[in-house]
Amino acid sequence: MKILICDDEYTNLEILKKYITEYTAAHCIKADIYATASSKDVFESSTSYDLAFLDIQMPDIDGISVAKELKNRNQKIVIFFVTAFDEYQDEAMDLHAFRFFEKPFDAERLYASLDKALQYIDETYIDLFLYNSGEDKKILVDDIMYIRRENRKIILHTKDGNEYITRRNLNEWMEELPNTFFYLVHKSFLVNLHYITKNSYSIIVLDNTIQIPVASRKQVDFHKYWFQYLKRR
Known part of the structure; x- marks a missing residue:
């Protein structure tokens, strides 16, 4: 921010x-x-x-x-x-x-x-433009569930099940997205906290279906952040 x-x-x-x-x-x-x-x-x-x-x-x-x-x-x-x-x-x-x-x-x-x-x-909803198959697509930030790194690809997942390969790397997405509710829980996963339905110390679940690991070195800081986030909701 x-x-x-x-x-x-x-x-x-x-x-x-x-x-x-x-x-x-x-x-x-x-x-x-x-x-x-x-x-x-x-x-x-x-x-x-x-x-x-x-x-x-x-x-x-x-x-x-x-x-x-x-x-x-x-x-x-x-x-x-x-x-x-x-x-x-x-x-x-x-x-x-x-x-x-x-x-x-x-x-x-x-x-x-x-x-x-x-x-x-x-x-607040913020409009972003994504690169997918040679075209720009306009989506809402709050529709983004998580972004993951897979080898050299950065893939954005939305709540309606769509996936988009993006030009930005994870660091660029961290700068672009509001850090009041997006958090890098793992070097390969940037998640939207609005979609977390279950949170254990090492695993979070998005929308009751998607399991994402929390890196061991990030667990303490993330859980502090998570409790602060819950207080604001």
Whole structure:
């Protein structure tokens, strides 16, 4: 998950980064957190984010303009605005802002909002394009049950029983798919946790039928992640 924090006040920037770092660590979420005081740098880059905290009033480019640009890159992005100015809220609501925060930050409200944001991300459908037999096919991320490596092939399995040989390797799929509910349980298996119907220490079962091994060196970390996932459901 890629998270952006953009605030021209360094003290607030560091406090917010600290809170979010602690939250993602406690929930076993792998997150790349980019904190910057320069809205211009964010606006001029091409990076796409899953979640963003934006100060509305900034000297170079205001947070509303940055949010519009980030929405162009990823329509599913969750945006939090940091502001004490009511005059901006109508325009911010047009961008479907997830929450507003005033300074100084209330840690408990922040954590509760992050819980809601992760639930939203988990439930969001994202369109992907797969390469299969010389054609592109559009599917929904939530339809993906698991992805497996077989020799040099990477095969994607969907809930309706279809299989697609993809151009991406497993590392690329890990970057592409939301790590709030996809987990690499084995060097050859990336699974969608939504489909797990049985979970023992070394084996998971998807949709009551498909058995997938959990690598021994991943078992402890995966089960911590699994329990955190269950708490969010």
